[in-house]
Amino acid sequence: MPVHGFTPVLLCLLPMWRLLIPVSSHPQHSPCQLMLRTAVCNNGKFSSVPAGLPDNIEELQLNYNHIKTLQDNSLLRYPSLNSLSLACNTLDRLESNTFQDTTLLESLNLANNNLNIGYQETSLALRKLPGLRILDLSENELDDDMASVLLQNLTSLEYLNLSGNLLKRLDENSFRHLHQLKDLDLQRNTIFEIDGAFDSNPNLQRLNLAFNYLPCLTDFHMIQLVVLNASHNSVEWFISRQELNDTFQLETLDLSNNKLLFFPFLPSQSNLRNLYLSQNTVRFYEHLANNISLPNSTKTIEFYNLKKYMSNVTAELWDDELHGDISVLEILDLRGNQVEYFPEGFIQKMPALSRLRISGNCLETLNLTSAQLSGSLYELDVSNNKLNQILVDNGTLATLSNLTYFNLSLNHLNQLPFGFFSSLSSIRSVDLSYNNIIICLSNEAEINTHSIPACVDWKNIISLRQLHLKGCSLERIPTSAFTGLSLTHLELSDNPGLIIQDSLQTLSRTLQHLGLGNTQIQDIDFSHFQSLKFLNLSKNFLTNIPPPIDNIDLKVLDLRDNKLSTIPSGQAHVLASKLQTIFLTGNPFNCCQTEWFRTFEKTNPNIFEQPDIMCQDPFNMFHRVQDFISCPGEGESMLWYILLFLPIALFFVGITIIFLLTFKPKVLQKSIKKRYLKPTSY
Numbered sequence: 001m002p003v004h005g006f007t008p009v010l011l012c013l014l015p016m017w018r019l020l021i022p023v024s025s026h027p028q029h030s031p032c033q034l035m036l037r038t039a040v041c042n043n044g045k046f047s048s049v050p051a052g053l054p055d056n057i058e059e060l061q062l063n064y065n066h067i068k069t070l071q072d073n074s075l076l077r078y079p080s081l082n083s084l085s086l087a088c089n090t091l092d093r094l095e096s097n098t099f100q101d102t103t104l105l106e107s108l109n110l111a112n113n114n115l116n117i118g119y120q121e122t123s124l125a126l127r128k129l130p131g132l133r134i135l136d137l138s139e140n141e142l143d144d145d146m147a148s149v150l151l152q153n154l155t156s157l158e159y160l161n162l163s164g165n166l167l168k169r170l171d172e173n174s175f176r177h178l179h180q181l182k183d184l185d186l187q188r189n190t191i192f193e194i195d196g197a198f199d200s201n202p203n204l205q206r207l208n209l210a211f212n213y214l215p216c217l218t219d220f221h222m223i224q225l226v227v228l229n230a231s232h233n234s235v236e237w238f239i240s241r242q243e244l245n246d247t248f249q250l251e252t253l254d255l256s257n258n259k260l261l262f263f264p265f266l267p268s269q270s271n272l273r274n275l276y277l278s279q280n281t282v283r284f285y286e287h288l289a290n291n292i293s294l295p296n297s298t299k300t301i302e303f304y305n306l307k308k309y310m311s312n313v314t315a316e317l318w319d320d321e322l323h324g325d326i327s328v329l330e331i332l333d334l335r336g337n338q339v340e341y342f343p344e345g346f347i348q349k350m351p352a353l354s355r356l357r358i359s360g361n362c363l364e365t366l367n368l369t370s371a372q373l374s375g376s377l378y379e380l381d382v383s384n385n386k387l388n389q390i391l392v393d394n395g396t397l398a399t400l401s402n403l404t405y406f407n408l409s410l411n412h413l414n415q416l417p418f419g420f421f422s423s424l425s426s427i428r429s430v431d432l433s434y435n436n437i438i439i440c441l442s443n444e445a446e447i448n449t450h451s452i453p454a455c456v457d458w459k460n461i462i463s464l465r466q467l468h469l470k471g472c473s474l475e476r477i478p479t480s481a482f483t484g485l486s487l488t489h490l491e492l493s494d495n496p497g498l499i500i501q502d503s504l505q506t507l508s509r510t511l512q513h514l515g516l517g518n519t520q521i522q523d524i525d526f527s528h529f530q531s532l533k534f535l536n537l538s539k540n541f542l543t544n545i546p547p548p549i550d551n552i553d554l555k556v557l558d559l560r561d562n563k564l565s566t567i568p569s570g571q572a573h574v575l576a577s578k579l580q581t582i583f584l585t586g587n588p589f590n591c592c593q594t595e596w597f598r599t600f601e602k603t604n605p606n607i608f609e610q611p612d613i614m615c616q617d618p619f620n621m622f623h624r625v626q627d628f629i630s631c632p633g634e635g636e637s638m639l640w641y642i643l644l645f646l647p648i649a650l651f652f653v654g655i656t657i658i659f660l661l662t663f664k665p666k667v668l669q670k671s672i673k674k675r676y677l678k679p680t681s682y
Contacts (some may be wrong), residue, residue, distance in 0.1 A: 037080075041065070049074040059083040063109075066090055069118075070125075072097040085109035087136070093118025094125040107134040111161070115150070116141040123150045131156055138185070139164040144174065153177050161185040163208070170197035179203070187211050187229070198222060209233065210254075220267075223247075229254040231276070238264035240324065247271065255280070256333070266324025273328055278335040278357070286343040328352050335381075336360040347371040355379040359407065367391045368400075378404040383431065387411035390420070397423035409433035409468065421458045428463055432456070433470035433491070441478050460484030470494050470515065477503045486510045493517035493536060500524065516540070517558065527551055538562070538583065550574045561586035565593065572596035576603035583608045591615035591623055592631035601626075 031044035038059040041050060046065040053060070058080050067089045075081060075098065082104050091113035099105060108129070115122055115137065126132070135157055137150065142165040151160070157178050167189040174197045175181065183206040184198075191212040198204055205226040214233040221241040222228075226249050230238075235258040240248070248270040255264060260280035266272060326332075329350045339361040347353070353374045363385040369392060373380070380403060387408065403424050413435040421427060440455035458464060464485055471494035481503045482490075488510055492498060498519040504511070508528040516524075518539035526532065527548040534556040535549070542562040549557070550571055557579055564587040567575070575582065576599050584607060589597075594615060600607055607613070613625045 051077060053078070056080050061085045062089070063087045064089075068092060070094040070098050072100070074098060075102045078102065079104070081105055083107040086113070087111040089113055091115065094122040096121055096124035097128070098125040099128040103128070103130060105129050106131050108132060109134075109136040110140065111136045112139040114140065116143075116146055119146045119150055123152060126150060127153050129154075133157060133180075134159045136161040137165070138162060141166055143167065144169055148174055151175065151177060155179055157181055159183045163187045163189070165189050167191050169193045170195070172196040172199055176200040182206065184208070205249075223249060225250055227252045231256045231258070233258050235259060236261055238266075240265055240267040242268060245269070252276075263323060265322050266326065268325055270325045271328060272324075272326060273352075274331045275326070275329060276331075276333045277337065278333045280337050282334060282337040283339055283362075284341065284343050284346075287341075323349065326350050331355045331357075333357045334361065338362055340364070342371060344370070347373055350374060351376075353377055357381045359383040359385070361385050363387055365389045365391065368396045369393050372396075373400060375399050376402060378402050378426070380405070381407040382411070383407045384410040387413055389413075390417060392417050392420065394423070401425050403427055405429045407431040408435065409470075411435055413437065416456055419457065421456070421464075422461055424461075426463055427461060429466040429468075429489075430458070430464065431466075431468040432472060433468045434472065436473050437469075439474065439477060439481050441480075458485065462486065465489065467491070474498055477501065479503050482506050488531075489513040491515035492519060493538075495519050504529075538586075544568075545571060545575075547571070553578060555580045556582075558583040559587065560584065563588060565590045567596035569595055569599070572599040573603070576600045579606070581606045581608055585609050585612045585614075587613075589613065589615040589625060591617040591625070591628050594625055594628065597625050 031046075032039050032041040032050060032053060034040075034054070034057075037054075037057050038061070039053050039057045040061045042061055043064045044050075044062075046062060047067060048071070049060075049062065049067070055077055057078055060078065060081060060083070063085055064087075067086060068091060070086070070091065070093070072095045075084075079101050081102050084102075084105060084107070087109050088111070091110065092115065108126075119142065126135075132154060133156055135154065137147070138161045142150070142162065144167055147162060147165065147167060151157075151174075155177055158180050160175075160178065160181060160183070163185045164187075167186065168191060170186075170191060170193065172195070175184070178201055180203055181201045182203050184201070184204060185208045187208045187210040189212055191209065191214060194209075194214070198207070202224060204222065205224065207222075207225060207227070208229045210229045211232045214230060214235055216235055216237040216239075217230060218237055218239045219241055220238065221244060223244065223246050228250060229252075231254045235255060238255060238260065242265070244267070246269070248267040250267070250270055250272055252274040253264070253266075253272060254274075254276040256276045256278040258280050260277060260282050263282055263284065264275075264277070323346065326349050330352055332350065332353060332355070335357050337358075337360070339358060340363065348371075351374050354376050356373070356377060356379065359381045360383075363382060364387060366382055366387055366389070368390065373396075377400060388411070390413070397420070401424070404426055406424070406427060406429070409431045410433065413432070414437065416437070421430060438455040440457040458467070459480065460483065462484065465487060466489035467485075467487055468489075468491040470491045474492070474495040475497060476499035477492075479501050483506055485507065487507050490504075490507065490511060490513070492500075493515040494517065496518060498516075498521065500521070504514075504524075505528065508530070510531060511529055512531050513534040514529070514532060515536040517536045521537070521540050522542075524546065525548055526535070526546060529552060532552050532554060535552075535554055536558040537546075538558045538560040540562055542559070542564065544564065545559065545567060554575075555578075557575065560583045564584070566589060572595070582600070597613075610626060611624060614622050615625045615628060616622055617628070618631065
């Protein structure tokens with residue numbers, strides 16, 4: 001996984017678990033909790049450092065309080081302090097003599113405060129800490145000058161966190177006093193330039209520059225650095241200083257989510273093991289070397305004004321030397337780029353490669369023969385490309401004996417080399433989803449002739465555990481398709497009209513996850529699948545839940561988008577008592593038969609998207625099942641109709657009277673006079 005620094009502001013979001021620790025020697029009414037020599041006073045509404053704590057405490061936590069100023073006499077009672085945390089207060093300054101009697105302090109957390117207000121006085125206080133090794137100044141709205149003032153003369157500092165501030169430009173003066181610095185977190189600032197900023201930090205090993213605005217890294221010469229995270233920037237070029245003969249110690253380089261145009265120009269000698277380049281625009285240009293059809297195409301690129309240590313560089317785009325030393329690379333992540341092919345010999349330069357991820361690129365052919373993948377490869381992801389062909393030979397397949405995970409989904413494959421998977425002796429997970437493949441019949445799998453289309457066969461692969469065949473336009477699965485397998489996961493969803501026959505019965509002992517969504521499946525006997533934990537039957541027009549499901553110890557059941565009008569009471573009780581999660585949205589439930597819902601509410605509240613489950617009442621009106629009270633009983637049906645239609649009748653009577661009074665008052669007056677105002681004789 002890519003290495004990202006731990007965002008310090010998370011400290012303000014984490015639960016303070018020590019509050020739950022039993023009090024050992026402090027009065028119960030105190031907002032502070034003591035354990036050994038640690039005092040936890042978080043969330044105590046303190047406006048200053050509490051004075052009633054033991055004199056010999058070594059760690060004091062005052063996070064989530066209301067301390068605005070740390071005064072000179074705040075810590076006089078605690079000379080043994082070596083760790084102080086004041087994160088998430090309203091702290092705007094530390095008075096200059098705050099630490100005059102606390103010289104043993106090694107760790108200081110001031111994250112998420114307002115130190116931008118009184119940074120100058122705070123810097124005077126920090127200079128009184130000769131042994132300070134860990135300092136967290138994240139989320140304090142500090143700009144370049146403020147940070148530079150705060151860090152003056154902190155020569156013992158080893159870890160510094162400045163993430164989430166307002167730093168823009170770093171130069172050789174930014175960290176010039178931090179000669180012992182090993183770990184520096186600068187993520188989530190607005191940095192767009194780092195001109196010689198780390199030349200004074202010979203011990204720096206971990207550098208986090210993620211989520212900034214760096215346009216390029218063109219003079220990488222930090223030989224001692226072990227981890228560099230420059231992800232989520234705008235980096236178009238990564239160029240290391242080529243003339244250095246020293247071996248770079250860099251092991252992890254994360255350049256994901258940038259704007260890289262080319263594979264990074266890595267050091268000629270390095271220990272690089274993890275290279276993350278996902279979500280860029282990387283491609284290779286070896287085809288330009290002898291491109292006769294494009295005689296005027298650009299074949300070189302020139303770099304000007306790089307750094308004072310580097311002269312102008314002219315590079316040939318297909319020059320293998322640009323790739324640098326990748327001989328010990330173990331993880332190469334190129335997901336989401338524009339790679340159409342690998343240059344000749346490129347893969348061979350990585351004999352230790354174990355994980356190759358190239359999903360979301362433009363590969364049309366996967367030539368495993370010419371690529372000569374490493375025998376140590378155990379993960380290969382070429383999903384979401386344009387693959388229509390895979391080229392292999394027996395020697396290549398024998399080399400891939402350690403391959404465990406193989407993802408070929410979302411391609412244009414309609415055939416595979418004969419016996420392809422049966423030669424991968426360690427394969428555990430295969431994903432062929434959304435390819436138009438054909439599963440071999442029993443006789444086809446035993447005949448190796450070119451007259452038969454290259455069907456897919458995986459019988460008797462004892463290592464295979466997960467098989468994904470989602471959306472493969474499958475019409476039927478032969479009875480013997482899974483013979484000799486011990487699958488735990490089988491995904492067959494999105495194959496409408498699929499005929500399964502008895503092919504699944506051979507998996508009844510081992511299958512734990514079964515996906516049959518959108519297969520138009522109707523009748524299938526699940527009674528033998530005693531190991532099944534997850535079952536997807538969504539989008540299948542089911543009018544009732546298959547009874548055999550009651551006898552299975554299911555944990556997750558997906559019944560979305562079917563035709564269920566209710567769930568029988570007995571079945572609801574059984575399912576509610578055993579299921580951990582059930583999916584039921586998209587079904588036309590009957591509002592007058594929702595006893596099942598009340599059963600689930602009482603027994604098992606884990607109904608996914610519960611507010612979105614709808615039902616239909618006798619008058620074709622839709623309601624949320626959880627809000628609907630009840631339908632009337634049979635003896636109350638007449639009263640129900642009267643109560644329903646009475647407001648409607650009164651409404652129309654009112655509208656009629658208003659209409660007559662407004663538009664035809666004379667007609668109404670004449671009618672009244674004619675009926676009630678008759679002449680009287682005296």
